[in-house]
Amino acid sequence: MARIVAGAGMSHVPAIGVAMDTGITGDDYWSPLFAGFEKSREWIKEVNPDAVIVVYNDHATAFSLEIIPTFALGCAAEYAIADEGWGPRPVPAVKGHPELAWHMAQSIILDEFDLTLVNKMEVDHGLTVPLSLMFGQPEEWPCPVIPLCVNVVQYPPPTGNRCYNLGKAIRRAVESFDKDMKVVILGTGGMSHQLQSERAGLINAEFDNAFLDMMATDPEKAASMPHVEYLREAGSEGVELVMWHVMRGAIDKDAREVHRHYHVPASNTAVGHIILENTTA
Amino acid sequence: MSTQKDYHDIPGTYVFDAEQSRKGYHLNMFCMSLRSAENREAFLSDEAGYLDNWPMTAEQRQTVLKREWNEMLKLGGNVYYTAKLAATDKLTFQELAALMTGMGREEYRDMMINGGRSIEGNRSKSEWT
Numbered sequence: 564m565a566r567i568v569a570g571a572g573m574s575h576v577p578a579i580g581v582a583m584d585t586g587i588t589g590d591d592y593w594s595p596l597f598a599g600f601e602k603s604r605e606w607i608k609e610v611n612p613d614a615v616i617v618v619y620n621d622h623a624t625a626f627s628l629e630i631i632p633t634f635a636l637g638c639a640a641e642y643a644i645a646d647e648g649w650g651p652r653p654v655p656a657v658k659g660h661p662e663l664a665w666h667m668a669q670s671i672i673l674d675e676f677d678l679t680l681v682n683k684m685e686v687d688h689g690l691t692v693p694l695s696l697m698f699g700q701p702e703e704w705p706c707p708v709i710p711l712c713v714n715v716v717q718y719p720p721p722t723g724n725r726c727y728n729l730g731k732a733i734r735r736a737v738e739s740f741d742k743d744m745k746v747v748i749l750g751t752g753g754m755s756h757q758l759q760s761e762r763a764g765l766i767n768a769e770f771d772n773a774f775l776d777m778m779a780t781d782p783e784k785a786a787s788m789p790h791v792e793y794l795r796e797a798g799s800e801g802v803e804l805v806m807w808h809v810m811r812g813a814i815d816k817d818a819r820e821v822h823r824h825y826h827v828p829a830s831n832t833a834v835g836h837i838i839l840e841n842t843t844a
Numbered sequence: 845m846s847t848q849k850d851y852h853d854i855p856g857t858y859v860f861d862a863e864q865s866r867k868g869y870h871l872n873m874f875c876m877s878l879r880s881a882e883n884r885e886a887f888l889s890d891e892a893g894y895l896d897n898w899p900m901t902a903e904q905r906q907t908v909l910k911r912e913w914n915e916m917l918k919l920g921g922n923v924y925y926t927a928k929l930a931a932t933d934k935l936t937f938q939e940l941a942a943l944m945t946g947m948g949r950e951e952y953r954d955m956m957i958n959g960g961r962s963i964e965g966n967r968s969k970s971e972w973t
Contacts, residue, residue: 577937592957623924627876628869646879648931716924718861755960759923760914761856763941764952766960791850795967799857800923828956830938 565663565737565744569610569840570810570818571603572778573696575619575751577688578830580652583695596834599824600696606822606838607697613744614660614707615697616733618809619689619751620715622647625681631717632679634729636671637710638664645685654691654700660707663740667709670736676729686710693751696836715752715803719790723808727786730812737813750810752803754825755796756832765798766833772825774804778837779820782811800832815841855972860922868920874898874908875925884932913944 579596582588588597624645626632642657668680690710698705711733714720721729730748737746754771757763774797777785786808793802818839827833851859858864865872874895877883887894895905907915908929916926923940930940942952955961965971 623872623876623922623928624879628865628872646881648879648884648928650881716860716922717865718859757857757961758927758937758941760858760917760944761946762854762961762966763856763945764955764961765963765966766956767963768959770963794851794857794859795854796963799854799859827959830936831941831956833960 565740565742565746567734567737567746567748567813567841568612569838570748570750570814571697571836571838572750572807572810573693573836574753574829574832574834575689575692576829576832576834577647577692579834580654580688580692580695583700584653596826596829599826599836602822603697603824603836603838604699607747610745610747612706612747614663614709614746616709616711616746616748616813617690617693617751618711618713618749618806619693620803620806621712622687622689623716624687625684626712626714628717631714632712633714633721634676635679635681635684635712636664636668637681637684637712638668639682639684642684642686642690642708642710644691645687647687652688652691654695655703657686657690657694657704657708657710660709663707663737663742663744664709666740667733667736670739671729671732674732674735676732681710681712684710689751693749697749711809713806713809715805720802720805722790723786723788723805726805726808727782727812730809730814733809734813748810748813750807752806753797753801754804754833754835755798755801757798758800758831762798764831766827767796767798767801768825768827768833770796771833771835775823775825775835775837778807778811779823779839782808782816785811811839814839815843818842853968853970855966855969858917864920864922866920868904868922870898870900871904871908871916871919871921872925874900875921875928878928878932887932913940
């Protein structure tokens with residue numbers, strides 16, 4: 564039986580990718596941010612997952628306003644790295660896991676979540692930055708990746724509660740896959756940030772740390788937060804945090820916190836990170 | 845289910861909701877076209893001509909030509925789309941954000957290094973009067 568052994572939440576700021584790609588992670592601006600991921604890289608090496616599910620949002624890259632899927636699951640064998648306007652990131656193409664992804668698609672749809680299924684998709688920094696943070700700069704990514712895109716660009720995104728329950732359906736799907744596999748799920752985006760208009764640059768460390776606390780100990784309370792609270796307290800783009808609830812729903816309610824990191828800033832954004840392990844598996 | 849716009853009280857913010865999306869469709873799809881290097885080049889070599897391919901309003905068109913970033917958002921632009929126009933101008937996301945706040949690049953960068961814009965005094969339009 565496949566199982567989800569752990570979940571992690573993390574920001575996916577594009578400038579983090581640029582810092583890695585241009586070799587400036589050791590400078591004064593970036594080193595405190597990357598120091599907080601050293602333990603994460605050792606941890607994931609130790610866990611050695613057979614696949615990772617990355618919950619992220621597409622930033623007007625693979626999806627435009629032509630088609631706006633609320634939840635889109637990647638079932639492809641490979642995903643090309645997108646040009647987001649600054650040229651594609653120099654990172655390896657992302658290999659998928661079509662067999663597990665298609666199994667998940669069937670299980671989750673019959674579990675009453677009406678997913679969009681994607682067989683061809685370029686992936687942007689929302690997916691590649693978390694891989695870089697967790698795996699560094701390998702020639703090939705160490706394991707297959709299953710992308711799950713959540714719309715957070717067009718308001719309204721799905722509710723926190725819907726995301727949390729989708730996480731539970733993802734867990735049921737993985738656990739009904741008839742192969743012995745260890746899976747880690749990453750919930751990405753946030754933390755507080757606003758990229759637009761006169762209020763750009765908003766950071767709310769108090770909100771972010773309270774959110775990390777809730778991720779650790781009270782995920783149901785976290786999932787019940789209304790959108791307007793994210794928009795007001797964590798900035799218009801801080802609403803990306805709803806994606807962490809998908810990850811949180813896919814692991815034990817009383818999962819054990821093994822690592823946490825918080826740093827301001829990465830470009831316009833507060834960077835938060837938490838790793839939670841299942842104790843039952 | 846209520847679709848009341850409870851977020852309209854947040855100052856200095858355009859939430860990209862249904863109304864904004866309807867207004868901004870062609871403006872945003874123009875920006876989307878700038879994902880390809882070839883189109884970026886074509887746009888820069890003849891901005892007005894390139895814009896003829898997108899049936900946006902005269903007002904939206906002016907905001908693009910004049911790079912009025914906040915006006916673009918007001919007229920239905922979404923920042924993930926308008927960022928592709930900024931990228932075409934070789935601006936980073938942080939430089940774009942600084943422009944929208946009216947702060948200088950250095951001043952904005954320093955604000956971020958010092959912990960960002962505080963939430964205090966920035967929750968409600970009533971605090972901005």
